[in-house]
Amino acid sequence: MNLLRDNDLIYGRLQQVDEPHLIARYNKALVAFGLKPTELESFEIDRTGFSPQVAEELGDLLYLDPNEINRRFIILTPSQAGLPVVHTAFSNTSQLLYEFMTKNSRAIDALTIKDVIYGEIEDSVSKVEDIEDLLSINQVEFKVLSAEDVLGKASELATLIDRLKQEPDAWRDNGMLERMVELAKVTGDIRENALVPDHVIFRHNAFWTSHFGGLYVFIDPGMTTVISDPSAPGFRRSRPWQVSYLSINDTELVFRFLAETGRIELPRASWVESSGYLEHRAEMVIRSLIHQSEPQRNIARADKVWLQTWIHAHADIINSDGAFPFLNAAKREIAQLGQIKLDDVEPGKRFLVVRAAPAHPDAWLTNRLISEFVPTDFVSTYVFNKQGFYKNYESYNESQRAAVVELLKTTYLKEKEAFRMRLYGLSD
Structure with missing residues (x-):
C-alpha cells in the first residue's frame, strides 16, 4: 500500500x-x-x-x-x-x-x-x-x-441557573452560589456558549455495510430492498410484505429495481455526449484487457495514441470480450437516436452505460452498487467503493499497480470535483 x-x-x-x-x-x-x-x-x-x-x-x-x-x-x-x-x-x-x-x-x-x-x-x-x-x-x-466532564458540569450549571430563577430565596444559598462560580470557571458563561449538543438523534437511511460480505439496504415508501449474496443469514426469511430481497448475483433483477425506482439515469444524449462517460468506460475496458493479456506490460504512461494502436493490433481479443464494441455501438446509437434501447442488451452490459440519477438522495450509494457490476472501471470503484478498490488493488502485480495509480493521479486526483461533476453529475 x-x-x-x-x-x-x-x-x-x-x-x-x-x-x-x-x-x-x-x-x-x-x-x-x-x-x-x-x-x-x-x-x-x-x-x-x-x-x-x-x-x-x-x-x-x-x-x-x-x-x-x-x-x-x-x-x-x-x-x-x-x-x-x-x-x-x-x-x-x-x-x-x-x-x-x-x-x-x-x-x-x-x-x-x-x-x-x-x-x-x-x-x-x-x-x-x-x-x-x-x-x-x-x-x-x-x-x-x-x-473533563464539561458536558456534565454544563448541565449541572444549567439546572442551578434554572433554580436561581425559579426559587425566590435561592440566591441566599451560599453553597449553591459557590458551586455555580466553580462550575462557571470550567464551562464559561453557558448563556452565551451552548455546551450541550441538542441534536443527537438521526435517521438511519439507505446504506451499504461490510457485514455478510457486503450488503445494500435501500428504503422506499412501503418497501425496503436488501441486495446481497443469498448466503447472508436471514436472506428472504422474514417480512416479505415489507422487505424485498434481491441476489446481487441476479444482474437483471438488480438493474430492474434501480430503473423502476428512479435511481439510475438511462443513457440519453442529454448527458452522455457532454460527459464523456462512454469514452471513459471504453478506455477502462481496454486497460483491463491489456492487463489480462499482457500482465507484465507497464502502461502507466500510455497515451491515447498508444492505446489506439493496441486496439488495432488486438481486434480478436477485443471482439471476443464484446464490451468495447458494445460501447462503440451504443455511442453511435445515441448520436443517431438520442438514446439506447436497453431491452435488447444483455443485463451485464447495461451497467456499462448508466449512472446513478444525480438528483436522487441515494446517488452515491447507487453508484457504489453500479461499480460492483463494472469491475473493469477501477476509477469508478475508487471514487465510490474504496473498500472494493483496495481489495482489488491487493491482487494487482507491480505493473498494474503503477498504471492504476498513475491514471488516478492524473485524472481524478487532479480535479476531483470537476471530474465527479462531468462523469457522474455529482457536485459533492
Missing part, C-alpha cells in the same frame, strides 16, 4: 495531531474506551477520530468499531467535520457524523476549546448476527461524553 500512501490514494486528507495537549486529550478518550493510550508523538485522524497509525500501534483496525456496530468517535477539533472517513463498516457513518457536527457546531466549537468529545453512535443492536438485525436500525443516537 506504500504506493497508494505516497500518492494520497489511501489515508489522504487526514488531519495531523502532534500538539501535546491534543494527544493527551485523545489518550483520555482511548482510556475511557478501555484502550491503551498511544505513545505516538504524531498521528493522523479522520472525521471520526480514527487514526491509521494508532490502529497499527494497537494492532486493532477496529479499535473505534468493535463488532462493527455502534461506531465510536473522538472529536478533538471542529475542523474534523471536513475530513473524510477512511474506515467504517457502514457507508452512512460519514454523513451521520457530518450532520451531528454541523447541527451542533456551536456546542462542539465551545467544548473542544477545553475538552475532547467522545462517545458512540448508538443504535438498537449491539451485535449483527443476521439481516434482520440490520433492518431493525431505524435511527441512531449520539451518546456524547467529554473527558
Whole structure:
C-alpha cells in the first residue's frame, strides 16, 4: 500500500495531531474506551477520530468499531467535520457524523476549546448476527461524553441557573452560589456558549455495510430492498410484505429495481455526449484487457495514441470480450437516436452505460452498487467503493499497480470535483 500512501490514494486528507495537549486529550478518550493510550508523538485522524497509525500501534483496525456496530468517535477539533472517513463498516457513518457536527457546531466549537468529545453512535443492536438485525436500525443516537466532564458540569450549571430563577430565596444559598462560580470557571458563561449538543438523534437511511460480505439496504415508501449474496443469514426469511430481497448475483433483477425506482439515469444524449462517460468506460475496458493479456506490460504512461494502436493490433481479443464494441455501438446509437434501447442488451452490459440519477438522495450509494457490476472501471470503484478498490488493488502485480495509480493521479486526483461533476453529475 506504500504506493497508494505516497500518492494520497489511501489515508489522504487526514488531519495531523502532534500538539501535546491534543494527544493527551485523545489518550483520555482511548482510556475511557478501555484502550491503551498511544505513545505516538504524531498521528493522523479522520472525521471520526480514527487514526491509521494508532490502529497499527494497537494492532486493532477496529479499535473505534468493535463488532462493527455502534461506531465510536473522538472529536478533538471542529475542523474534523471536513475530513473524510477512511474506515467504517457502514457507508452512512460519514454523513451521520457530518450532520451531528454541523447541527451542533456551536456546542462542539465551545467544548473542544477545553475538552475532547467522545462517545458512540448508538443504535438498537449491539451485535449483527443476521439481516434482520440490520433492518431493525431505524435511527441512531449520539451518546456524547467529554473527558473533563464539561458536558456534565454544563448541565449541572444549567439546572442551578434554572433554580436561581425559579426559587425566590435561592440566591441566599451560599453553597449553591459557590458551586455555580466553580462550575462557571470550567464551562464559561453557558448563556452565551451552548455546551450541550441538542441534536443527537438521526435517521438511519439507505446504506451499504461490510457485514455478510457486503450488503445494500435501500428504503422506499412501503418497501425496503436488501441486495446481497443469498448466503447472508436471514436472506428472504422474514417480512416479505415489507422487505424485498434481491441476489446481487441476479444482474437483471438488480438493474430492474434501480430503473423502476428512479435511481439510475438511462443513457440519453442529454448527458452522455457532454460527459464523456462512454469514452471513459471504453478506455477502462481496454486497460483491463491489456492487463489480462499482457500482465507484465507497464502502461502507466500510455497515451491515447498508444492505446489506439493496441486496439488495432488486438481486434480478436477485443471482439471476443464484446464490451468495447458494445460501447462503440451504443455511442453511435445515441448520436443517431438520442438514446439506447436497453431491452435488447444483455443485463451485464447495461451497467456499462448508466449512472446513478444525480438528483436522487441515494446517488452515491447507487453508484457504489453500479461499480460492483463494472469491475473493469477501477476509477469508478475508487471514487465510490474504496473498500472494493483496495481489495482489488491487493491482487494487482507491480505493473498494474503503477498504471492504476498513475491514471488516478492524473485524472481524478487532479480535479476531483470537476471530474465527479462531468462523469457522474455529482457536485459533492
